[in-house]
Amino acid sequence: MLKDLLNVARPLGILLMAFSVAFLPPIGISLLNDEGALRPYLAGLAANFGLGLLLWLVARRNRRELKSRDGFLLVALTWTLLAATAAVPLMIGLGMSFTDAYFETMSGFTTTGATVLTGLDGMDHAHNLWRHELCWLGGLGIIGLAMAVLPLLGVGGMQVYRAEATGPIKDSRLTPRLVQTARSLWLIYTGLTAACALALWLAGMTAFDAICHAFASLSLGGFSTHDASIGYFDSVLVEVILIVFMVLAGINFATHFLALRGRSLRPYWRDAEALAMIGVLVGSCVGIALYIWISGVYPDFWTALRYASFNLVSVALDCGLVNADFGQWPIAAGFWILAMSCVAASAGSTGGGIKMIRTLILFKQSGRELTSLVHPSAMHSLKVGGQVVSERTILSVFGFIHLYTISIVVFALLLLISGLDPVTAFSAVVTTMNNAGPGLGLVGPATTFAVLTDFQTWVCTVAMLTGRLEVFVLIVLLTPTFWRE
Numbered sequence: 001m002l003k004d005l006l007n008v009a010r011p012l013g014i015l016l017m018a019f020s021v022a023f024l025p026p027i028g029i030s031l032l033n034d035e036g037a038l039r040p041y042l043a044g045l046a047a048n049f050g051l052g053l054l055l056w057l058v059a060r061r062n063r064r065e066l067k068s069r070d071g072f073l074l075v076a077l078t079w080t081l082l083a084a085t086a087a088v089p090l091m092i093g094l095g096m097s098f099t100d101a102y103f104e105t106m107s108g109f110t111t112t113g114a115t116v117l118t119g120l121d122g123m124d125h126a127h128n129l130w131r132h133e134l135c136w137l138g139g140l141g142i143i144g145l146a147m148a149v150l151p152l153l154g155v156g157g158m159q160v161y162r163a164e165a166t167g168p169i170k171d172s173r174l175t176p177r178l179v180q181t182a183r184s185l186w187l188i189y190t191g192l193t194a195a196c197a198l199a200l201w202l203a204g205m206t207a208f209d210a211i212c213h214a215f216a217s218l219s220l221g222g223f224s225t226h227d228a229s230i231g232y233f234d235s236v237l238v239e240v241i242l243i244v245f246m247v248l249a250g251i252n253f254a255t256h257f258l259a260l261r262g263r264s265l266r267p268y269w270r271d272a273e274a275l276a277m278i279g280v281l282v283g284s285c286v287g288i289a290l291y292i293w294i295s296g297v298y299p300d301f302w303t304a305l306r307y308a309s310f311n312l313v314s315v316a317l318d319c320g321l322v323n324a325d326f327g328q329w330p331i332a333a334g335f336w337i338l339a340m341s342c343v344a345a346s347a348g349s350t351g352g353g354i355k356m357i358r359t360l361i362l363f364k365q366s367g368r369e370l371t372s373l374v375h376p377s378a379m380h381s382l383k384v385g386g387q388v389v390s391e392r393t394i395l396s397v398f399g400f401i402h403l404y405t406i407s408i409v410v411f412a413l414l415l416l417i418s419g420l421d422p423v424t425a426f427s428a429v430v431t432t433m434n435n436a437g438p439g440l441g442l443v444g445p446a447t448t449f450a451v452l453t454d455f456q457t458w459v460c461t462v463a464m465l466t467g468r469l470e471v472f473v474l475i476v477l478l479t480p481t482f483w484r485e
Contacts, residue, residue: 008074009059015078016052016085020045025133026089026126037126040093048085069482072473079465083109086134093127099454103461108134110468111350113222113320113437114460116450120227125208128225132212135221138468139350140189140253185253188260189350193218196245203237213321217245220350222320222437229445230310231323239310239323250277250317252348272385273346273357280356281316284340285309288333295330308333311445316340318351320437327444331423334440338427341436352435352467354404358397360384365394403471408433411463418456428452432460433467 023045030037086109087101096104100116107114108131120128197214201207209225216223226232230239248256251274258267268274285308293304307324314321315337326334343359345351361384368380382389408429415425424441428449431439438445443452449460466474476482 005073006059006062007070008077009055010062011074012077012081013052013054013056013059016055016081017049018052019082019085020049020052022086022133022137023048023089026130029129030124030126033125035124035126037089037093037124040089040091041126041130043092044085044088047088048082051081051085069476072476072482075469075473076465076477079106079109079469086130089130090127093124097454099457100450103449103457104131105134106461106464108132108221108223109138110435110464111135111138111219111221111318111352112432112435112464112468113216113220114432114443114449114464115223116448116452116457118227118448118450120225121232123225128212129208131223132215132221132225135219135223136193136215139219139221139249140185184257188253188256189218192245192248192256196241199241199245200238203241204235205233205238213242214245216321217242217319218249218350220246220249220317220319220345220352220435222314222318224321229322234323236306239306242321243310243313246313246317246319246321247278247281249319250345250349250351252346253350254348255346270385271346273355273360276360277344277346277356280340280344281313284316284336285312288312288336292329292333297329312337312340315431315436315438316344317349318345318353318434318436320431322438322445325444325446327438327440327446331440334427338430338436338439341431341434352433354401357384358400361389361394361397362401364389365397400471403475404433407463407466407471407475411459414459415456418453418459420452420456428456428460429463432463435464435467 023041027038027041027045029035030041083102083106086105087096087098090096090101090104091098094101094117096116103114103116106112113135115131117123193214196217197210200210200213205213212223212225213230215221224230224232230242251268252271255267255271255274259265285305289301289305289308292298292308293301298304298307307326310321310323311326313319315326318341326337342353343356345353345355347355347357361382364382364384368382371378371380382394411429411433412426415428416422420428421441424439424443427439427441428443431437431443443449449457452460
């Protein structure tokens with residue numbers, strides 16, 4: 001085990017030291033506004049850089065090429081340690097416990113958007129910017145960013161990419177070089193973020209609010225600068241802008257790349273996953289709107305459609321920004337919204353959950369099994385978007401969904417044993433595993449996760465990381481085979 005840790009210590013140290021740059025924006029805005037948050041972020045920068053330097057010094061002579069299993073270990077340790085050092089400013093500046101501060105920063109990095117904080121409206125700009133910056137960096141993956149801007153890491157990039165990337169198919173490249181691929185995707189990500197911020201500013205938000213909510217919507221992170229989230233603005237225009245950019249963030253960024261490179265919208269029409277995602281979202285929005293209107297929640301259908309559309313799109317795509325307390329709607333509506341968070345986002349997007357591509361493969365494979373019952377001798381290949389899906393990918397999908405389901409059951413049982421009611425326990429696990437933000441019951445849209453005990457908070461923290469790293473990365477570290485020479 002010690003040898004395995006030493007193999008990844010050098011690149012891990014470099015990543016930590018590089019992450020120190022992220023502390024500069026909150027330091028800058030603290031100096032600009034004279035808010036008194038300078039010391040916490042200087043301390044966080046020092047702790048982060050110091051830990052990275054220590055790891056680099058310990059293993060600076062170890063330049064061995066990373067193997068596949070080293071990639072898994074590096075990804076898991078990077079997310080774990082970065083969340084710890086990022087928690088330092090919140091502990092010092094806001095007096096948070098390590099448990100709560102770590103939950104908050106892990107929620108940011110994993111783009112979950114669940115929070116334990118209140119009083120966001122009066123919070124220092126530095127703290128609010130920090131939370132949103134963590135979301136944005138976690139959107140396409142911090143290691144992906146490092147691969148884009150730090151090609152001299154001296155480690156095997158493909159092994160890290162396979163451990164970090166989302167979705168069942170991880171070996172395809174958009175460009176011949178992996179670093180070039182990462183840079184292209186991050187340029188698109190940055191460009192969409194800038195466009196969203198500009199649109200929100202023109203719609204009436206302050207520049208600071210526009211930047212923070214652009215970070216939250218493109219990363220599908222869900223943090224807000226206001227306790228009432230998007231309900232604070234009470235603006236249909238703001239909500240429409242955010243829906244558009246959340247949908248763009250929920251589509252595979254490879255599709256955006258192909259559309260931009262070809263200067264054509266055809267890649268979107270050919271993306272079966274994106275079309276299925278949009279179809280499910282539109283149908284669900286109309287269905288939920290009709291349901292809550294008939295139930296008397298809103299006086300007319302168009303008002304119901306406004307609130308149903310924003311909250312469903314946001315939570316289904318695992319963002320978590322809200323403009324109403326959907327926890328007060330009929331319980332079936334809330335559970336349908338949470339169910340959508342499991343499947344709606346595309347692979348290669350900033351969303352979480354099972355992903356739409358796996359859902360399509362699962363349904364098509366079920367149909368193929370039914371067909372084989374009627375025609376046992378017939379040979380039927382499984383196709384998604386006109387492309388044949390390999391049997392290895394199908395088995396991988398079934399394996400993932402099995403572990404995903406087992407993880408939800410285990411985490412939910414732990415919360416039930418700790419004393420939470422069934423609705424709160426189940427919804428808290430589903431929303432953290434899917435990195436979706438608010439749940440139902442005690443952790444609904446109108447409340448925060450501060451109601452949880454320390455044990456319950458740690459269960460949800462582990463669930464966030466498990467979901468963000470797509471289950472396999474963490475579970476494989478628990479197997480004896482992984483540590484065996």
